[in-house]
Amino acid sequence: KAGVTQTPRYLIKTRGQQVTLSCSPISGHRSVSWYQQTPGQGLQFLFEYFSETQRNKGNFPGRFSGRQFSNSRSEMNVSTLELGDSALYLCASAPTENYGYTFGSGTRLTVV
Amino acid sequence: GEDVEQSLFLSVREGDSSVINCTYTDSSSTYLYWYKQEPGAGLQLLTYIFSNMDMKQDQRLTVLLNKKDKHLSLRIADTQTGDSAIYFCAEFNQAGTALIFGKGTTLSVSS
Numbered sequence: 001k002a003g004v005t006q007t008p009r010y011l012i013k014t015r016g017q018q019v020t021l022s023c024s025p026i027s028g029h030r031s032v033s034w035y036q037q038t039p040g041q042g043l044q045f046l047f048e049y050f051s052e053t054q055r056n057k058g059n060f061p062g063r064f065s066g067r068q069f070s071n072s073r074s075e076m077n078v079s080t081l082e083l084g085d086s087a088l089y090l091c092a093s094a095p096t097e098n099y100g101y102t103f104g105s106g107t108r109l110t111v112v
Numbered sequence: 113g114e115d116v117e118q119s120l121f122l123s124v125r126e127g128d129s130s131v132i133n134c135t136y137t138d139s140s141s142t143y144l145y146w147y148k149q150e151p152g153a154g155l156q157l158l159t160y161i162f163s164n165m166d167m168k169q170d171q172r173l174t175v176l177l178n179k180k181d182k183h184l185s186l187r188i189a190d191t192q193t194g195d196s197a198i199y200f201c202a203e204f205n206q207a208g209t210a211l212i213f214g215k216g217t218t219l220s221v222s223s
Binding site for chain 1: 142143145147153154155156157160200204205207208209210211212213214215216
């Protein structure tokens with residue numbers, strides 16, 4: 001059974017640019033969540049999608065957005081990148097809520 | 113709101129037992145989780161415990177839950193150098209749609 005796949009693995013962007021990260025969940029999983037991991041703040045919840053609907057959003061500015069497609073694949077977008085957006089972005093999927101999430105390997109974003 | 117706290121570092125010798133502790137705030141949590149993160153990798157679900165259980169054993173891993181004190185612990189028996197990693201305790205928010213993580217405990221195993 002294939003795991004959660006995130007692309008790309010590494011990304012370097014310049015301040016002010018925008019970036020799109022992609023996540024393919026485990027087949028059959030309809031809940032997809034995104035987390036930001038930084039050394040200072042640890043793991044912080046960004047948003048969760050289920051059947052193309054955003055059900056929950058963390059405390060991040062509007063520059064962070066996401067969406068989920070009908071095949072459960074998800075993308076997150078960060079516009080007007082700032083240096084502080086440098087982080088490991090992790091995607092996770094689960095069959096439904098209150099289920100242990102399976103995480104992908106993450107996308108390491110560096111903003112210069 | 114929900115909050116999860118863990119000690120930040122633990123250092124043990126190979127072959128010893130490791131105990132990683134965690135406290136949480138949301139008493140309505142149905143499941144509590146332990147995740148492991150190795151350098152440069154994502155999070156791996158290690159084990160979980162249902163809130164109506166006191167203990168769960170899975171090979172070298174033992175999870176203890178004290179619901180009254182909202183305290184969770186992970187014991188790793190016969191710790192190996194390959195167990196060196198960051199261990200995260202996590203609970204769901206009330207809606208069950210977001211995992212709340214502790215800051216992680218870095219386990220260092222010396223031979």
